[in-house]
Amino acid sequence: MNERTATHRERTGIPWLLILLSLVALAILVSLGNWQVRRLAWKQDLLATIDARIHADPVPLAEALERMRAGEDIEYLPVSVRGTFLPNGEQHVLSTWKGVSGWNIYQPLRLEGGAILFVNRGFVPYDRKEPETRPESLAAGEQELTGLARLPLDEKPSFLVPENDIAKNQYHWKDIVAMTAAAGLAAETVVPLFVDAGPYDDPAHLPIGGVTNIDLPNNHLQYAATWYGLALALAGVVGVFLWRRYRG
Secondary structure, eight states: OOHHHHHHHHHHSOOHHHHHHHHHHHHHHHHHHHHHHHHHHHHHHHHHHHHHHHTSOOEEHHHHHHHHHTTOOOTTOEEEEEEEEOSSOOEEEEEEETTEEEEEEEEEEEETTSOEEEEEEEEEEGGGOSGGGOGGGOOOSEEEEEEEEEOOOSSOSOTTSOOOBTTTTBBSSOOHHHHHHHTTOOGGGEEEEEEEEOOOSSTTOSSBOOOOOOOOOOOHHHHHHHHHHHHHHHHHHHHHHHHHHHOO
């Protein structure tokens, strides 16, 4: 066997390692694409469920709590509540509304029977954080309102979210335990959920109600197309390489 023949066989030998690694990578990419397709179906079902739920008639808060204790998902469930807002104890969560930075005002509402419910009354601009800057927002006497039930978070949603500054009453995420302590309330009296108040009759009213963000991102189709596209590109590159290697 001369040197030319040996070189030819070396060049035209089957690159098993390359083929094996390519098949493994291809399987991973296709699996990721399939996973995103399943996530897409799940997200579409979730959005449909939420859309149907928020347009349902409100139920009394007691019924919502009974459903929650039974293990039912009550996120975004419309509820009706009645009580008296405590003049002190507002908790302020950083937020934006229509591109404007500001705060969502969480104020404790004393219900019939003595329990306390934190109500997200809505949005105020950044410079209207303190109650004395918006005396028109003080709600006296018994109030009746409807809103959406929101479940509290057990922990900070992401390491990217800053820590809450309890001393300055500046929250980046809704920590019901910290809010309860900061407002000087007994934990056993606080209802274990929030209610986002609906829109008010007066659009100039502060806080601005009805600010619940229910526009959940749904990018799973784009993600699936990306993974499948990478799989197709990988198959094409390896196929062209093998074809060029053996076409002679």
